[in-house]
Amino acid sequence: MSDNAAYDVDLLVIGAGSGGVRCARIAAGHGARVAIIEARHWGGTCVNLGCVPKKLMVQASEYPDYVADSHGFGWDTQPGHHDWKMLIAAKDREIERLNGIYVSMLEKNGVRLITGFARFEDAHTVVTEPTPLSPDAKPERITAARIVIASGSTPTKLDIEGVDLAITSDEVFHLAEMPRRVCIVGSGYIGVEFAGIFAGLGAEVDLVYRQPLPLRGFDEDLRSALHTAIDQRGVRQHVKASPTSIRRNGDAFVVTLDSGVEIEADCVMLATGRHPKTSGLALEKAGVRLDDGGRIAVDAASQTSTPDIYAIGDVTNRINLTPVAIAEGHILADYLFAGHEREWAFDTTPKAVFFTPPLASVGLTEDEAAERGPADIYVSSFRPMRHTLSGRERRTLMKLVVDQASQKVVGAHMLGEDAPELMQGLAIAVTAGLRKADFDRTIGIHPTSGEEFVTMRSRTRVAGA
Numbered sequence: 001m002s003d004n005a006a007y008d009v010d011l012l013v014i015g016a017g018s019g020g021v022r023c024a025r026i027a028a029g030h031g032a033r034v035a036i037i038e039a040r041h042w043g044g045t046c047v048n049l050g051c052v053p054k055k056l057m058v059q060a061s062e063y064p065d066y067v068a069d070s071h072g073f074g075w076d077t078q079p080g081h082h083d084w085k086m087l088i089a090a091k092d093r094e095i096e097r098l099n100g101i102y103v104s105m106l107e108k109n110g111v112r113l114i115t116g117f118a119r120f121e122d123a124h125t126v127v128t129e130p131t132p133l134s135p136d137a138k139p140e141r142i143t144a145a146r147i148v149i150a151s152g153s154t155p156t157k158l159d160i161e162g163v164d165l166a167i168t169s170d171e172v173f174h175l176a177e178m179p180r181r182v183c184i185v186g187s188g189y190i191g192v193e194f195a196g197i198f199a200g201l202g203a204e205v206d207l208v209y210r211q212p213l214p215l216r217g218f219d220e221d222l223r224s225a226l227h228t229a230i231d232q233r234g235v236r237q238h239v240k241a242s243p244t245s246i247r248r249n250g251d252a253f254v255v256t257l258d259s260g261v262e263i264e265a266d267c268v269m270l271a272t273g274r275h276p277k278t279s280g281l282a283l284e285k286a287g288v289r290l291d292d293g294g295r296i297a298v299d300a301a302s303q304t305s306t307p308d309i310y311a312i313g314d315v316t317n318r319i320n321l322t323p324v325a326i327a328e329g330h331i332l333a334d335y336l337f338a339g340h341e342r343e344w345a346f347d348t349t350p351k352a353v354f355f356t357p358p359l360a361s362v363g364l365t366e367d368e369a370a371e372r373g374p375a376d377i378y379v380s381s382f383r384p385m386r387h388t389l390s391g392r393e394r395r396t397l398m399k400l401v402v403d404q405a406s407q408k409v410v411g412a413h414m415l416g417e418d419a420p421e422l423m424q425g426l427a428i429a430v431t432a433g434l435r436k437a438d439f440d441r442t443i444g445i446h447p448t449s450g451e452e453f454v455t456m457r458s459r460t461r462v463a464g465a
């Protein structure tokens, strides 16, 4: 199928990350002539500098806990030495393998792969340039009937003195040495996850954030439980605080907070959000408009202000998660080249933060539900079975938010071991609009933590009444 023979391709995708790769592959599967341009690394942020290396590092950081916990079960296991360089090399090998899979999957589907940095010449023409990471890339000029911008996002740095002394998540995966003292700024997903990683690997960690509790936007009970869990992990929390400067002190760095407190660290990491990556694309040449927040403005069909140009994933700053970018890419490819729209339940997108212990959520928080009307709240907090013997001070929190009028479970939240694995199943129940009575008539799996979600009989309180 060819949309328009006057163009080199039917679809040109800019950015081979989670969204772009899926869109290109599905469009090619529908018979479109597709090319994809990537400036940095095949697979994008998630595979190279995001979800995948992060999760491997979380897993690496959990082994000392297993060793310590084993003593309560009769083992005399001793902690060993951690080899940071070996971890980084093993992680890099796995990522190289994944890069190869992405490339071969695209090639197998007949997608043309172009290495280089893309820039618009007009609404149907893109030129590519070599980048520092691909200096030998041949410049190309390519015309397309339709173009999808899937260029992702990039870390936002604070405007403070000495900011260039700090790293972001873009650099953290390739540090030459494991830092012994780390100061992390920001308590969103990345700040919390890396506080857990470095603490687990044995570093002294200072976590600085502006709010009274970490993870703004999550359920308040979960945020409080996380605050306690961060303390229990040995991370020093500096709440309601912001850095004002960073300076060198020999081989170390000193972060000064607005309270006057000084924190000395071997590594300062900013985890202060990300912003859409649009610089250098020359969007103005194609008439693609940004909104006030700097994201590419799109309609419900992911179309930008220019017909035939679409945008998906983080560059549109909707829900910045890999499965969402993938879904947006898939929906768009189906819509453009198969004439049908796939349905995905974005409203009940589940979220997880891979701290140790991790937390996960789906649906409404208690406060969000209360704004819509009375909600029955069920909360359970308990010591998981493993820690009755390990002696570790770690509690699990589970919470259900139930719309009182319909008795539908509109939110589920958990902090505790395996929370992300459990939440995937609960997300199906919440997406399906199941009622509390459906949870109650479900038989539990014993002995698990998960069975608590089907045995919460007594309402803890009513919210929003």
Ligand SMILES: Cc1cc2nc3c(=O)[nH]c(=O)nc-3n(C[C@H](O)[C@H](O)[C@H](O)COP(=O)(O)OP(=O)(O)OC[C@H]3O[C@@H](n4cnc5c(N)ncnc54)[C@H](O)[C@@H]3O)c2cc1C
Pocket (backbone or CB within 6 Å): 014, 015, 016, 017, 018, 019, 020, 037, 038, 039, 040, 041, 042, 043, 044, 045, 046, 049, 050, 051, 052, 054, 116, 117, 118, 119, 150, 151, 152, 153, 169, 190, 277, 280, 281, 312, 313, 314, 315, 319, 320, 321, 322, 323, 325
């Ligand atoms: C540290 C970290 C951990 C994360 N962990 C998770 C997680 O556990 N779970 C989860 O769901 N999400 C996680 N995310 C978020 C997830 O990585 C993103 O939401 C997802 O990658 C967005 O996909 P995308 O396709 O929009 O963009 P990206 O994956 O960022 O891909 C964009 C691609 O476009 C390329 N590009 C940009 N501009 C140009 C140009 N002009 N020319 C050519 N190529 C260009 C980039 O090089 C990049 O490869 C994490 C993010 C970070 C930073």
Ligand SMILES: NC(=O)c1ccc[n+]([C@@H]2O[C@H](COP(=O)([O-])OP(=O)(O)OC[C@H]3O[C@@H](n4cnc5c(N)ncnc54)[C@H](O)[C@@H]3O)[C@@H](O)[C@H]2O)c1
Pocket (backbone or CB within 6 Å): 158, 185, 186, 187, 188, 189, 190, 191, 193, 209, 210, 211, 215, 216, 242, 243, 271, 272, 273, 274, 319, 320, 321, 351, 352, 353, 354
């Ligand atoms: N497990 C996951 O799914 C996962 C993991 C990592 C990242 N992500 C995605 O990547 C996005 C980016 O992650 P993130 O942690 O960088 O962003 P975030 O938006 O989650 O958190 C940003 C943090 O920076 C703080 N901050 C912002 N401006 C500041 C300032 N001027 N001074 C002091 N603090 C400031 C905020 O208060 C917040 O604590 C996430 O929102 C999420 O969509 C997802």
